[in-house]
Amino acid sequence: MATTTATITLSSTDLLSDELALSTTATLTQAGNSTGVVGTSGLGRKKTGGTSQYILFDGDAYANGAHKVYLKNTSTTAAQYFTIEINSEQMGKLYAGDWCFFPWEANADTNDIKIQPSAADMVLEYMLLIDE
Amino acid sequence: MATTTASITLTSADLLTDVLSLSATNTLYKAGTTIGLDQTTGMTKAYLTAETNIDIFPTLIEGSMAFAGKSSWVYICNKSEDETEFATITISGNIIGKLYAGDYLWMPWSQSEDGHGDNKHGDIELLPSVATGMWFEWCMINEGTEYPTAV
Numbered sequence: 191m192a193t194t195t196a197t198i199t200l201s202s203t204d205l206l207s208d209e210l211a212l213s214t215t216a217t218l219t220q221a222g223n224s225t226g227v228v229g230t231s232g233l234g235r236k237k238t239g240g241t242s243q244y245i246l247f248d249g250d251a252y253a254n255g256a257h258k259v260y261l262k263n264t265s266t267t268a269a270q271y272f273t274i275e276i277n278s279e280q281m282g283k284l285y286a287g288d289w290c291f292f293p294w295e296a297n298a299d300t301n302d303i304k305i306q307p308s309a310a311d312m313v314l315e316y317m318l319l320i321d322e
Numbered sequence: 323m324a325t326t327t328a329s330i331t332l333t334s335a336d337l338l339t340d341v342l343s344l345s346a347t348n349t350l351y352k353a354g355t356t357i358g359l360d361q362t363t364g365m366t367k368a369y370l371t372a373e374t375n376i377d378i379f380p381t382l383i384e385g386s387m388a389f390a391g392k393s394s395w396v397y398i399c400n401k402s403e404d405e406t407e408f409a410t411i412t413i414s415g416n417i418i419g420k421l422y423a424g425d426y427l428w429m430p431w432s433q434s435e436d437g438h439g440d441n442k443h444g445d446i447e448l449l450p451s452v453a454t455g456m457w458f459e460w461c462m463i464n465e466g467t468e469y470p471t472a473v
């Protein structure tokens with residue numbers, strides 16, 4: 191069993207009158223138990239020449255589970271973003287330097303995670319931690 | 323202008339043959355700019371005692387023009403310590419995934435109109451797996467907030 195942890199830290203000294211200093215660590219386990227996830231896509235990078243939408247993770251390719259997704263827009267141009275869709279619903283946009291981390295159930299064949307770059311030649315960094 | 327940063331560290335000594343030690347930090351900016359986000363819902367701490375789907379940002383008018391092209395970030399954490407307890411997180415009525423005990427998510431939120439015609443307006447909803455009581459925390463850091471007119 192592997193032990194994998196994900197720690198998020200949110201901080202700001204001037205968003206509010208009080209300081210924001212949140213830190214949470216999650217140990218990534220399989221659904222409904224304390225066994226660590228053992229599968230991963232590995233850390234990858236994808237560069238597309240165009241701006242067409244593509245399927246990053248196919249819902250049909252993974253069993254229903256407590257998968258975790260990490261995505262990062264490696265661009266340094268503030269206006270460039272990736273649009274993230276899940277099951278054809280727009281989740282949000284990752285602008286330059288942004289990252290996100292969220293659970294993915296892959297609960298249906300249609301539950302694909304799709305990515306669309308706003309400009310050509312943008313590079314997305316990604317990792318899937320797989321409950322298998 | 324506020325400066326708010328979000329960092330993640332992913333670590334494992336035994337997931338792979340090589341050590342996993344990934345870190346990323348970003349400053350939260352308004353969409354397409356280098357101007358910091360300056361609004362937040364604040365952190366909600368909630369004890370939910372029903373297996374009922376709830377809209378975690380009910381006071382906001384999701385899908386309104388006020389949010390068109392804006393940047394919003396959402397944090398949700400399942401504070402349960404029972405490994406079998408989870409929350410199903412949906413967006414526009416479609417399942418993103420399940421947050422098991424101690425899990426969190428950090429995701430951008432477009433608040434765009436739903437694409438399946440069920441009039442969910444990009445709602446982020448949370449469904450606890452048990453009715454015996456589960457603790458959660460959530461917040462949003464964003465730009466552009468439109469509240470419903472009082473009736």
